[in-house]
Amino acid sequence: MSFTKCCSPEFDVDFGSSLTPSNPITDPVDVPFRFRDLPKELRFMIYEYALSFDSIDKYCGDYLELLCVTSNAKEPAPDVEKACPSILLVSKDIIEEALPILYKTPLNMSFGIFKAHLQDLIAPELLRKLRYINFSDAGTRHLNTPPHDCFGGICYAVTELATILRAGHSLKSFTMDYTSAYLSFHLRDCLNDGQKQCGIKSWAHNLIRALKELHSIDKVSLTVEFSEEVKQEIISCMKRPARGFFRLPLQVRQKIYGYAADVNDGASTFQLATKQLALVSTTTRLSTANIKLTHISNQDPTFKETTTPTIFLVNRQIEQEANEVIYSKPFVIKNLYPMVNSTFLKLDDFFSPYTFKKIQHLELHLTDHNHLTMLPTIANMLRRRRKNNVLKSLHLHFSEPRSKRLILAVGEYYPDNTVYACMRHLNYLRGVVGRVTITGSMPACFTAPIIHNMGLKDLSEQAMPIKVQNVVGHEVDVHVAQGTAFYRKQRGVLVEPADVMEID
Incomplete structure (x- = not known):
């Protein structure tokens, strides 16, 4: 047997020295407690104790006691403030461990919720994640005559629950246990008698309708004084999968889409806003002696904000x-x-750029000189469309009787500078519109080049020059006419207001 001396300094131990720590811990309170150092089983027991829905049932019980001792039958439900359990605010690791236990914790409602709303007591997002929900009258059985509000509260709670879970849920078990002898007669006899008028009967019908809206629940237990046939029908509806929207034929779904949203709703709102602006701007007061005009400016019309139809928010x-x-x-x-x-x-207040990217057919009827200011905005929106998503058709109609408002002298040219300045934005669109139609009072020497130029693929192709025309039919290039003294820079309305519509 041989002994080898260790020369390494870390193994050079002085056996004569004391083994007592240099900083001994004298008080156990000073020892830091680490929750994550506990065994997982203990942590799970703490989660089960900390994450409980007993406070919700206690709230309903306290409210029931309040109704029993007060003379005011319409006593409102006490205010409640929802709060996240503090243990879920510690760290992400604890959240990952605790949330599955929270979702498996049963939600027991044994009193009904009366005038309070279920979503005021528990967040709808959490309700959709729960696995077990139990409704019963266990909390009211000590009362000699349970108030109707107990059963009515449960009916309202189930109805609200069905509305919340309609979008989807994780429910595995649903139990309803309501065995009050006071209500047995109503639920058993009044429910099947079409001649009797009973408030509890109406509640029961709402309860049955709400239960049938819950689907895809593995385990369902109903201990209610319904007939066996009614209970089996409810349980069958609650266990089977929901009838999906996509099971409907495509033709039926397309009709639903047509009723759900209309691209012309914004155009109708736009038309009403122009009417309101016209009425606000010019108020006509009639009297027996004269007609007095009062001009009111700088007043904007009121209209609803642009919103996305909900049919587009369901799924892709x-x-x-x-x-x-x-x-x-x-x-x-x-x-x-x-x-x-x-x-x-x-236009931004009524139509989103997305609308002009998706529409396939666009039709504009212009009856006022100020309406032309829409054209540059529309042209900029159409320019953002991709080459594989061209606008199939564009129809512009100008309602303008030339004999009344347009040409006052032989030397004046038509269209004027305002029309051309707005139309030139459309003239430079290339490869965006499949078919262009311009009708109304515009001469062919002005509209035909624009139609031709918009049909070109890009700006590199040869464009046709735009011409204007005077009253005797003499045609001049628009750039030449702009240099003359007889080319109008600005004028009034395209048509007489009386020729278009009457403002009532």
Whole structure:
């Protein structure tokens, strides 16, 4: 047997020295407690104790006691403030461990919730994650005559629960146990008697309807004084999968999309806003002696904000199917009221750029000189469309009797500078519109080149020059006419207001 001396300094131990720590811990309170150092089983027991829904049932019980001792039968439910359990605010690791236990914790409602709302007591997002929900009258059985509010509260709670879980849930078990002898007669006899008028009967019908809206629940238990046939029908509905929207035929879904949203709703709102602006700008007061005009300026019309139709927010497949139906309808802007004081509304307040990217057919009816200011904005929106998503058709209609408002002298040319300045934005569009139609009072020497130029693929191709015309039919290039003294820079309305519509 041989001994080897260790020369390494870390193994050079002085056996004569004391083994007592240099900083001994004298008080156990000073020892740091680490929650994560506990065994997982103990941590799970703490989660089960800390994460409980007993406070919700206690709230309902306290409210029931309040109704029993007060003379006011319409006593409102006490205010409640929802709060996240503090243990879920510690760290992400604890959240990952505790949330599955929270979702498996049963939600027991044994009193009904009366005039309070279920979503005021527990967040709808949490309700959709719960696995077990139990409704009963266990908390009211000590009362000799349970108030109707107990059963009514449970009916309202189940109805609200069905509404919340309609979008999806994780429920595995649902139990309802209501065995009050006071209500047995009503639930057993009144429910099947069509001649009797009973408030509890109405509640029971609402309860049955709400239970049938819950689907895909593995375990369902109903201990309620319904007939066996009614209970089996309810349980069968609650266990089977929900009938999906996509099981409907495509033709039926397309009709639903057509009723759910209309691309012309914004155009109707736009037309009403122009009417309101015209009425606000010029108020006509009639009297027996004379007609007095009062001009009121700088007053904006009121209209609803632009919102996305909810049919587009359900899921991606519905959005794609709805796009094909809704945006295939012709988008028509017409019957706009004449503007006063050169004021016009912004298209951004009524139509989103997405609308002009998706529509397939666009039709504009212009009856006022200020309406022309829409064209540059529309041209900029159409320019953002991709080459594989061209606008199938564009129809512009100008209602303008030349004999009344346009040419006052032989030397004046038509269209004037205002029309050309707005139309030139459309003239430079290339490869965006499949078919262009311009009707109304515009001469062919002005519209034909624009139609031809918009049909070109890009700006590198040869464009046709735009010409204007005077009253005797003499045609001049628009750039030449702009240098003459007889080319109007600005004028009034395109048509007489009386020729278009009457403002009532």
